[in-house]
Amino acid sequence: MPLLSRPLHNLPQASRKPLLILIATILLFRYRIVSVPQAAIERLRDVALRKRASPQEIQDALQQVYLDEPDGSKTLLVPSGDRISKVNIQPTSPQTLASNTPHFPLIPPSHKPNVDKTFLRQLTAILRIVFPSLKSKEFGIVILHSFFLVLRTVLSVGVAKLDGRIVRDLVSANGKGFAKGLGLWFLLAIPSTYTNSMIRHLQSSLSLNMRTRLTRYTHDLYLSAFPYLRYYRVGLEGGLEGVDQYITSDIASFCDSLAGLYGNILKPSFDLLLFTLQLSRSLGYRGTALLFINYYVTASILRAVTPAFGRLAAVEARLEGEYRMGVGRVGREGEEIAFYDGGKREWSILRRAYLRLIKHVNSIYKIRIAYEWTEDYVIKYLWSAAGYGLISIPVLLHRSRDVGVQTRQRSERAEDERPDDAVASRTEDYISSRRLLLSLADAGGRLMYAYKDLSELAGITTRLYTLLSTLHNLPPLPPTSSPTNTTTTESFISLSHVDVGIPPLAFSSPSSPGIEKDAPLVKDLTLTLHAGEHLMITGSNGVGKTAVARVLAGLWAAQGDGRVLRPGRKDVFVVPQRAYMVVGSLLDQIIYPHSYTQFVESGKKEEELMEILRAVHLEYLPAREGGWFTRKEWRDVLSGGEKQRMGMARVFYHMPKFAVLDECTSAVSSDVEGRMYEHAKSLGITLITISLRPSLMKYHTQLLTLKGDGTGGWTLSRLGTAEERMGIDREILMLETKLSEVAAVEKRVKELDKLLSAREIM
Numbered sequence: 001m002p003l004l005s006r007p008l009h010n011l012p013q014a015s016r017k018p019l020l021i022l023i024a025t026i027l028l029f030r031y032r033i034v035s036v037p038q039a040a041i042e043r044l045r046d047v048a049l050r051k052r053a054s055p056q057e058i059q060d061a062l063q064q065v066y067l068d069e070p071d072g073s074k075t076l077l078v079p080s081g082d083r084i085s086k087v088n089i090q091p092t093s094p095q096t097l098a099s100n101t102p103h104f105p106l107i108p109p110s111h112k113p114n115v116d117k118t119f120l121r122q123l124t125a126i127l128r129i130v131f132p133s134l135k136s137k138e139f140g141i142v143i144l145h146s147f148f149l150v151l152r153t154v155l156s157v158g159v160a161k162l163d164g165r166i167v168r169d170l171v172s173a174n175g176k177g178f179a180k181g182l183g184l185w186f187l188l189a190i191p192s193t194y195t196n197s198m199i200r201h202l203q204s205s206l207s208l209n210m211r212t213r214l215t216r217y218t219h220d221l222y223l224s225a226f227p228y229l230r231y232y233r234v235g236l237e238g239g240l241e242g243v244d245q246y247i248t249s250d251i252a253s254f255c256d257s258l259a260g261l262y263g264n265i266l267k268p269s270f271d272l273l274l275f276t277l278q279l280s281r282s283l284g285y286r287g288t289a290l291l292f293i294n295y296y297v298t299a300s301i302l303r304a305v306t307p308a309f310g311r312l313a314a315v316e317a318r319l320e321g322e323y324r325m326g327v328g329r330v331g332r333e334g335e336e337i338a339f340y341d342g343g344k345r346e347w348s349i350l351r352r353a354y355l356r357l358i359k360h361v362n363s364i365y366k367i368r369i370a371y372e373w374t375e376d377y378v379i380k381y382l383w384s385a386a387g388y389g390l391i392s393i394p395v396l397l398h399r400s401r402d403v404g405v406q407t408r409q410r411s412e413r414a415e416d417e418r419p420d421d422a423v424a425s426r427t428e429d430y431i432s433s434r435r436l437l438l439s440l441a442d443a444g445g446r447l448m449y450a451y452k453d454l455s456e457l458a459g460i461t462t463r464l465y466t467l468l469s470t471l472h473n474l475p476p477l478p479p480t481s482s483p484t485n486t487t488t489t490e491s492f493i494s495l496s497h498v499d500v501g502i503p504p505l506a507f508s509s510p511s512s513p514g515i516e517k518d519a520p521l522v523k524d525l526t527l528t529l530h531a532g533e534h535l536m537i538t539g540s541n542g543v544g545k546t547a548v549a550r551v552l553a554g555l556w557a558a559q560g561d562g563r564v565l566r567p568g569r570k571d572v573f574v575v576p577q578r579a580y581m582v583v584g585s586l587l588d589q590i591i592y593p594h595s596y597t598q599f600v601e602s603g604k605k606e607e608e609l610m611e612i613l614r615a616v617h618l619e620y621l622p623a624r625e626g627g628w629f630t631r632k633e634w635r636d637v638l639s640g641g642e643k644q645r646m647g648m649a650r651v652f653y654h655m656p657k658f659a660v661l662d663e664c665t666s667a668v669s670s671d672v673e674g675r676m677y678e679h680a681k682s683l684g685i686t687l688i689t690i691s692l693r694p695s696l697m698k699y700h701t702q703l704l705t706l707k708g709d710g711t712g713g714w715t716l717s718r719l720g721t722a723e724e725r726m727g728i729d730r731e732i733l734m735l736e737t738k739l740s741e742v743a744a745v746e747k748r749v750k751e752l753d754k755l756l757s758a759r760e761i762m
């Protein structure tokens with residue numbers, strides 16, 4: 001170590017060299033990717049669930065996240081403790097998506113959710129996704145759940161009977177019978193309580209499984225590749241806002257509500273059926289008929305006073321979404337807001353959104369008071385009173401019959417019946433019937449609540465259905481056929497008579513016919529760009545430059561009778577104006593949209609990534625940020641210019657034939673920008689640049705100028721040879737130098753003027 005303890009510059013030349021090599025090696029090793037080559041992927045494949053994973057395997061799994069399976073499915077690697085669990089995820093097949101589409105016809109925006117035929121149709125369509133087959137896990141849970149629900153009802157009847165028996169034995173002072181009843185009571189308590197816990201567990205489990213299925217299905221539908229790009233088009237063309245609320249909150253509410261409702265309908269229905277059957281034995285046919293009249297009257301009263309819970313729930317979910325979007329916006333754009341010190345303004349915006357929400361929720365609560373009051377009155381008190389009346393009929397009839405019989409037989413024979421037995425048996429009847437009636441009232445209450453829940457479910461179902469039907473019905477973007485010339489294998493991009501305009505809504509609703517279509521931003525655009533030629537698109541702000549890029553990228557369909565021909569999606573890479581940073585490591589930023597596995601499989605090496613970073617002048621990043629695998633919120637960590645350079649790094653990583661650069665270097669210094677352009681050209685990438693910077697003209701051979709005079713006009717001109725372009729550039733530089741000297745000359749003229757006027761005064 002004495003070598004290291006001396007300052008480096010004090011060392012003789014000969015001993016300095018090995019030290020420098022050593023330091024360089026250590027540095028290189030430090031920033032070397034903890035490479036997870038193909039072998040590591042195979043190793044991860046072999047990691048068994050029960051086997052303890054090594055720290056290296058855990059690290060690999062964290063970076064890898066997924067394993068691609070030969071059947072197209074993915075295996076999710078979840079490190080937990082020192083083990084790695086694997087979850088196989090089957091993507092929804094395009095055939096399934098296509099076969100489901102006819103079940104999701106669009107509903108008019110004016111549709112008001114209610115418990116009606118439309119609701120049933122919507123629910124059935126969604127249930128196709130949740131229960132794809134009778135063999136599915138969800139269906140199994142429903143069967144088990146139903147079993148426990150029925151068991152609970154059967155046990156309740158048993159409890160009611162036992163209750164009556166215990167009291168009978170007590171009244172008739174039958175100690176032995178009483179002790180036996182009590183023993184049975186404790187025994188019956190075991191399956192009863194277990195059944196209750198299982199019902200709750202299976203309900204939560206059903207909800208979670210349904211949520212997982214719906215979420216996966218929605219993700220597969222929403223995050224669809226070209227030609228659907230539904231995540232991008234659902235807002236502009238689908239007219240749906242706040243999709244995050246639909247996918248996160250609405251799906252969860254729907255599943256909770258549906259799973260809860262199943263139990264809340266099935267169990268009280270069974271209760272009602274079984275208890276009525278039991279009661280009818282002691283009530284007789286007249287009592288049973290009266291019981292049914294009671295049900296009918298109650299249901300009619302409650303239906304009349306039930307508010308439109310479905311509509312209220314749908315509005316609540318929408319307002320919840322608006323408030324959530326507001327909070328999300330402040331989080332996302334925090335820095336911009338802070339620069340303007342816009343906290344107060346945002347406060348008032350958020351407050352308004354929140355107030356709208358709670359005002360609505362409050363009004364629901366108020367509406368509920370009247371409804372719940374009526375419900376309680378009818379179910380608890382009216383039913384109980386009716387119950388007492390119904391129980392009293394056989395008891396009183398029995399008694400009067402007894403009295404009649406006794407009077408008639410009094411003279412004929414001595415009373416051989418113990419009055420205690422009769423009382424005990426009546427008490428038993430009464431206790432059992434009373435318990436059954438109380439349970440009946442409870443079941444009725446639950447059913448009425450279930451109706452309210454059903455209305456709320458109708459509201460959430462409509463929202464979820466709207467999302468799914470919009471996603472299903474977005475038509476695919478028109479194909480942009482690959483123009484690879486088979487004779488020369490040369491690629492080109494060609495637009496012929498293309499109108500470029502904001503895409504209209506994909507579906508015009510019957511309520512809003514004949515929406516005026518916007519005039520195209522650019523009309524009748526025709527151009528052909530061969531590989532090796534470079535196009536610059538310019539024009540004032542808002543004239544439609546990015547719109548042209550969107551058409552070139554295939555994000556917007558060409559309007560009019562135009563035709564777009566371009567190579568496949570791999571060969572055209574677009575770098576947008578706003579730099580996008582993905583969640584993940586530093587390495588993930590460069591390789592985006594590739595995953596880590598794709599990077600490993602591409603066979604690219606870490607040295608190549610370093611080379612790319614060097615080309616965009618970001619070679620210091622791995623050292624500064626603590627290595628390739630550092631995970632940070634890159635959107636905040638990198639500066640504006642750094643983010644834009646990262647965008648260019650992605651171009652150099654993916655090496656497309658064409659790169660559309662939409663003002664993606666506006667925050668990069670001119671010298672670095674120039675070097676990046678030169679580098680791109682040296683790699684054989686054909687550039688299509690959207691920019692207002694004349695200094696970039698020299699890297700291009702064609703200039704498309706959008707006029708922006710409202711007519712959609714444009715001009716296309718050649719920019720001359722490289723020599724000529726450099727000549728123009730030199731002239732611009734010379735003129736700019738001369739212009740910069742003007743200020744100094746003017747200053748000197750003013751000084752001379754002052755001098756002259758001073759002499760004249762003297």
Ligand SMILES: Nc1ncnc2c1ncn2[C@@H]1O[C@H](COP(=O)(O)OP(=O)(O)OP(=O)(O)O)[C@@H](O)[C@H]1O
Pocket residue numbers: 236502521539540541542543544545546547548
């Ligand atoms: N999603 C959209 N919804 C509605 N209007 C849009 C949408 N996208 C673009 N526009 C409109 O289309 C016009 C052209 O937009 P574009 O982004 O192409 O302009 P640009 O020429 O790239 O402008 P800049 O130089 O400011 O980036 C603008 O008037 C814009 O308001």
